[in-house]
Amino acid sequence: MSRVLMRGNEAIAEAAIRAGLKCYFCYPITPQGELVEYMARELPKRGGVFLQAESEVAAINMVYGAAAAGVRTMTSSSSPGISLKQEGISYLAGSRLPCVIVNMMRGGPGLGNIAPAQGDYFQATKGGGHGDYRLIVLAPSTVPEAAQLVMLAFDLADKYRVPAMILGDGMLGQMMEPVELPPPVDPSSIPEKPWALTGAEGREPNVILSFDLSPQGLREMNRVLQDTYREIERSEVRWEEVETADAEIVLVAYGTMGRIAKTVVERAREEGIKAGLLRPITLWPFPYEPLRELAERVPTILTVELSAGQMWEDVRLAVEGRAKTPFYGELGGVVPTPREILSEVKKHVSS
């Protein structure tokens, strides 16, 4: 293990290369510029292909092609660019092709700004493009965790043949932290992809399609997708709990907000308030069960987000009225301080 000081964007890029990334396609957009630039410097020297495409639409379709060839492939962008990629992502999902997509979110809608925001939760977790599909969505809250989750994203994408997304923001991307970089993945340990388009000599030709014109055939393809999603929901839910054992109020927050909420819990405890935190690490599959269990014994579950309340909908689906579910959010790239969130917490505790 090597311990280095890195920006979030660079740590994500380095981790992807160590995960065996072979083809990376991008288009410039802030606040993920360092990721693109790191790849431009490093990937050509380390056996991969770096290409800056003419648009985000081109980049995601290059990923589509590389994924069909069976190599580990990735693209990265920020909110407006991710919107442009949605058609391609839907095709990748429908064709059951693994890839990793990084979204360093920014304030929206439209051009928005480059400040930290979490307004792309719906887009990331509910499909985003057209059709019945899901992405595996991983939300790191620190730079070291970002590096770990990128490597996991490649493994999960390959295992289930489902595109995986890393959902961060400019704060995570630009912040520098010490990172323990895992050793590079042994290429021979990456599972075989017998479905890939690698040249059909000596075997039956493979075909990769995202469609079937007959409704019965398309239903079968969709059933395969849905069966895969149920399996992921059973096996891959990840979350972190902090001080929930005796909590009277539990905050639910992810990514940058999850990190700030951890500080809020510490400060609340110093003031004698029994606060806890549930931080979803997989936004899809969402930790419904752990939240449901908490709601059986915790009277208040406070969702804190850098959005108008997108994850809040999933929290309420999990709680199903068992506890009070207030919401606190900020908009447009404004990040609340721990003190502001703490005073919100105090509104909801009896003492």
Place this chain on the structure above:
Amino acid sequence: MPVKPKEKPAPELTPARHPMEKFLRTDRIPHIWCAGCGLGTAVSCLLFALDELAWDLDSVAVVSGIGCTGRVAGYLKLDSYHTTHGRAIPFATGLKLAKPDLKVVVFSGDGDLFAIGGNHFIHAARRNLDMTVICVNNFNYGMTGGQVGPTTPIEGRTTTTPFGNFEHPFNLVYLAASAGATYVARWTTLHARRLQHAIVEALTRKGFTFVEVISPCPTNYGRRNKLGEGLDEMRYYAEHAVIRHGADPKEAEIVPGEDFLIGKFVDTEKPTYLEMYQAKVAQLRGG
């Protein structure tokens, strides 16, 4: 006794007011462009051109995409639109077809118009939509920190070509001419009066007219390629830009260190999209 020189007021090199202030949203000034950037000159040329034409400003709209040049629309006191990245031309198309009497100017950068927006550019030129496209070409994506673009020369250093660019760049003059533009000119920000004249011509011609403005980007492209300050790039233009009207657009390639062609390459006429459309409608109505 030494002769005291006669006191003479120094000429006003930096006037307190922009001479074309009437066209600017002064509440949005100062602009965000870097020292030595060519955008200020390019915008002034458009404004002097509009002043020369003395058009009713209610009849002019300026559309920009995203990027450093994309900021232009926001600084102009005209009906102006700062649209989606790469989509200024489709936006301008909608605007023109909804309000055919409007003079529509698209003012954007090389990345916006020719990478993500490249497809829209060639199709608007093919249709011969009645609009003027002004492209400020600074050879990289300035706003996002200086990445390679569709016009970055071979061996050009950018943040995403740290070892030198190896992709063939577009020759925008050739591209515009072959896609069907009826007027194609290229000037640099050094050739301010000629550029102004070219914009006047482009605005007064019918159909899809195109003006490329070669412009310094000392902060990003210039610095990484050791081109010096903005002024040094102007000297470079003075030494290497060769005016040749009517030259073959194919010969308008830009290779660093070599002379390059500027001037008016295409000036022709053919029916515009709207004329073709109206003719078809008349034919249908006439039976």
